[in-house]
Amino acid sequence: MVIPAHTRAQGAMEYLLLIGGAVLLATLVMIVLLWGAVPYGNGVIQNAVGASHQTVLNGSGLADPVPLPAGAFSVGSSTSYLLFDNAAPTGSLQLTQLVSPIQSFDFPAGSLWKIGFQNRGTQSISIVDSMTVGLPVSVINGNPTQFIWDNVEVEPGSGAFAQVRLLVSRNGGDFEFRTRVQLPVGYDVESLHFPELRFLPQGSGADDYFITSWQGGQRVENPYANLSIPSSTGSPGANALGMFAVYDNPSRTGLYWSLQDGGGYTKSIYIGSTGSDFEWDATHFVPIPTPSTYETPYPLLVSAFAGNWYDAAQKYRAWALAQPMSSRGKWETSSLVSSHAKDARALLLLSSPQSNSDYTSYLVEIDAAVQRFGTDHLLVHWYSWHQHPFDNDWPDHLEKPTFAPAVNQAFTAHPNLGILPYYFPGSWDVELGMSSNASYPTPPHATSYPYTPAIAAMACAKEDGTPRLQGPGTAGWTTVTLDPSFPQARAIESQVALDLIANNGVNGIYLDAYSGSDARLCFNDPVSSGHPKNGGTYWTQNKRLVIEELRDASRAQVSDFVVTSENLDEHLIPALDVMNMYPLYFSNNGLSSFLPVPVFSAVYHDYIPLMTIDGLDPTSADSDPFIQLSQRAIIANYYHFGLMPVFSNWQLPNLFLFDTTASNFNSNLLPQLSFSENLLDSYAFTQPYVRFGQMLRPVAGTWQDTLQIAPADVTDPSVSVWRAGNGKVGVVMVNPNTVVGARAGVMNLVDYGFAPTQSVPLTLTSTMNPIPMAVGSVSGSIDLSTYSVPPMGVVLLELG
Known part of the structure; x- marks a missing residue:
């Protein structure tokens, strides 16, 4: 399908704005908050690297935390919460607990802070990048510590100055970070870059991190690296659901963090690791005029968990089902659908x-x-x-x-x-x-x-x-x-x-x-x-x-x-009634929006059907539509349709399912596909719909499984199924030989690393590389000539 240029531009802007927005947390438990005229108490000013340093001797004047809503969360005791309550007069945020795997935090010495200012009159943007700080948070006990940058010139030669304050407090295992910017008349906070902060989870190894982000199943690079200026000068945009996961293979622990932005504020994050340290850089883009200060009015949920993104999604689901977005009830039974x-x-x-x-x-x-x-x-x-x-x-x-x-x-x-x-x-x-x-x-x-x-x-x-x-x-x-x-x-x-x-x-x-x-x-x-x-x-x-x-x-x-x-x-x-997603429209600098499809489905699968569309022109070489009826038609899937979506570059396969009520559905498929009873139990799915989810492996590496084809058990000619001998890996293949236009013949399998020739059983050797998230390759092959299937592709599953 041909998408007009102005909508392609809008989609790109939506993505840029998606990854470019409001203050994100700068540690596992970071709160960025401007709290108006709140007294800091008495303190002693000392010199620090690039800043004046004030140690607050008491916590007087700090806003009282917002009470944790009763029943709002039902996850385990190892979860940290950051909440925001619009009704609270101070608009304060609360951290209730620090997750147990975390041992220490610190700003690397000389970490660079940047703050961007926008001149309201000229709309010009200036970035102040000379503020540095070294802060070993792990040695702070009890007393809040404040860093103050006075006389920050907001624009070269302007003679206009701002003041930036960072307040860090710790009480036992709880950390809290607050930032305040006092602006001169005529200027707004345009962007705020926090320095990298590092934490050390227990049981981590130097090479054990695998990161799954809302932008895609791959390690997240700095989304602003290729932009001339780190700003979103138009209206900021946001999708409300953002999920990040960090996996630590030896201990199967990780960090899951979710941004549920009730105000539409956007977030950005850079993620990387150095040795056993996991690092991130939070960026905030704020083209919203304010006279003197800026507040971050969005709640954050931070959780440490054992497992993978599906486990993380279930933690989010436990919270989401208590929120207004689930108030209509389940989709299948709601009279409003x-x-x-x-x-x-x-x-x-x-x-x-x-x-x-x-x-x-x-x-x-x-x-x-x-x-x-x-x-x-x-x-x-x-x-x-x-x-x-x-x-x-x-x-x-x-x-x-x-x-x-x-x-x-x-x-x-x-x-x-x-x-x-x-x-x-x-x-x-x-x-x-x-x-x-x-x-x-x-x-x-x-x-x-x-x-x-x-x-x-x-x-x-x-x-x-x-x-x-x-x-x-x-x-x-x-x-x-x-x-x-x-x-x-x-x-x-x-x-x-x-x-x-x-x-x-x-x-x-x-x-x-x-x-x-x-x-x-x-x-x-x-x-x-x-x-x-x-x-x-x-x-x-x-x-x-x-x-x-x-x-x-x-x-x-x-x-x-x-x-x-x-x-x-x-x-x-x-x-x-239905929610839609154009995954390719939210791509920039190598990122993609494939993960929202399975994660969003895992959280809201019975509250809203999600349709996904490959929105490019199906006649072009970079388009790989789901089902191509002609040059003017693309079939997309709901969560309960008997279809599997195919994404153009296979960075992350989607959840898929089979509709067991379909007239051509073969019940013999269920034993072939039911590799994980625990998975089915976790989804709590019952008839008539059965769903199977793609589970990411936590680390890069090479692994092998022998797959045995069982064609006698599959009478439905539209589906070919292989199951793993160890019950953990499944390959479901459809359409080995029919793809439109430039993707004719069997090249779709070759594109995705599968070589369709002749051999049964086959050994699947897959190298999972998180940069980018490759599906893998197959050594050995299989005769595809006897199978007639609709044009869909291959989905690789790990259900272990």
């Missing part, structure tokens, strides 16, 4: 039609999909439906029901379809198409739909009262962000869905670039709550309300109206 979504066997992604009004190709692809799956219970992503793939010229298209005849024809032939027109909210209320840039063509947009006082009244206001603007984008026009706390602003999106229903007879909608993508604060109502400082409201916080109102208004017209949304934002789960 559309039956079209529950009954659907797959989602058919349709790209641009042959012409602006010819949707014949769409109908052909729908017919082919119905024949392939043997049912018309399909969801159809109706990607293009006006003069060009994206509806940039809103609201003209509402007056032109250009695809209603094709929709009617599709429903007549296949009445159980769910047809979801593509809708790009970035052109509507997120970046409403109200021209404020002279380069944008005047007619018909600016003339017919001007930036009226009514629209201006709903614009998301900055602290100075001016509206937040976005752009100019690839179309050359600047847009205004609406504050979704206004009912009138939310009604715009609901009206889009209602007009699509009335004009075209559809029964669903696909919301692009919608989830968890912004941390903007709107200061339209200074007395409202939401942000702990100055009463601003979270733009992201109200997006769920937007979707819920759209859903409810649409279901008043169509009872089973389907609402889907892109990107992984757990806060939107109660409002959505």
